[in-house]
Amino acid sequence: MARIQTFNKIAAEGIALLEARGHQVGPDVHDPDGILVRSAKLQDITFGPSLRGIARAGAGVNNVPVSRCTEEGVVVFNTPGSNANSVKELVVAGLMLSSRKIIEGCQWVQTLDPAKVDVGKEVEAGKSAFGGPEIAGKRLGVIGLGAIGVMVANAGISLGMEVAGYDPYLSVNSAWGLSRSVLRATSLEALLADCDYISIHVPLNDETRGVINADRLNKTKKGARFLNFSRDALVDDQAMVKALKDGTISTYVTDFPTAALLGNPGVIAIPHLGASTPEAETNSAIMAAQQLADFLEQGNIKHSVNFPECIMDGNGGDRIILANKNVPNMVSRITTILAEAELNISDMLNRHRDDLAYNIIDVDQTISAATVEKLQAIDGVVMARVVPGGAG
């Protein structure tokens, strides 16, 4: 049994999956082996020595201190694609909201006093203040063509838009999913200069922080509508407010409101609702719970953002999982210690990702605590554990 602490409300299906597998789950669990989280910020949390894995039920992991986790041998998971449709649908709504003055119009209707005016007559007389262009035939630029960006680009095509995409790291999988009608923008600047509607779908990291800055906004097509359903810090708020004031951007739709944006005309601020559908919440919770349980129970790693993918069927005996710096001679040092302990390796898988290697080693005999200590003491070993319950 593992102890799993939750940091947000996680859909019941995910919790039920873990409980059905015998694990203790909840917000008050102490000394957790695993953490299950949505958007709660974990940067200021000190992790105890028992922590082995963190599963983010969702896509973005900027709320998790991933580098610190890697150094401490903690595996971080996310759930790619689990909430992409939910975000895509809200982006489609955002396109419409950015184009037609639906929100202002609805707010105005609520101000009409039926005791004083004929509402139907007043609506017909006042509606011309709330017109806006159709999106069909206009050009949509999609920055980042991953799980969400591909769906948004394809939706744009279905809605009769011309669509251009920009993603220097486009995966083969995304390329397969992308409509052939989507044009390739040669650079971010070219996309910004050419598009009437722009939607950004990239992770927040050191490369993308502030990617939409004053300089790029100055080069953006006059009157463009900008949609940000990714993260607040991708966009320089002050520069965006200025671009809204001078008409460079006509509407900024954001799922990540900040203090600097509130009260500015042209801002449509949504309270981070992109993934708030029962379907997305259930998908994400189940995927996160499954991945975390598979790792805690068997050491298998799928959809980690800091460890390599590593999955091996067990043979029913003891299993060691071990992470080490990806430097020469590590495997021989590990296997020497196992041989000295007269342990016979029945199966072994070694994978690496950047500077980190991960090993799953199944042995025919029982592994002693002393052997695990020796493995942990090897210079360059970040983490070594016997998976409880063996590799069956």
Ligand SMILES: NC(=O)C1=CN([C@@H]2O[C@H](COP(=O)(O)OP(=O)(O)OC[C@H]3O[C@@H](n4cnc5c(N)ncnc54)[C@H](O)[C@@H]3O)[C@@H](O)[C@H]2O)C=CC1
């Ligand atoms: N509003 C909400 O509730 C939600 C927001 N998100 C946000 O959306 C982001 C994207 O989500 P997914 O599409 O599921 O992730 P993903 O990992 O499938 O796609 C991200 C794409 O961005 C591309 N990319 C990375 N750096 C880039 C750069 N500098 N320029 C252009 N493209 C770049 C990658 O190659 C990848 O194709 C997440 O990281 C998260 O921050 C995700 C889900 C829900």
Ligand SMILES: O=C(O)C(=O)COP(=O)(O)O
């Ligand atoms: O998956 C993501 O990156 C999201 O932004 C969704 O966040 P949430 O799980 O709704 O707090």
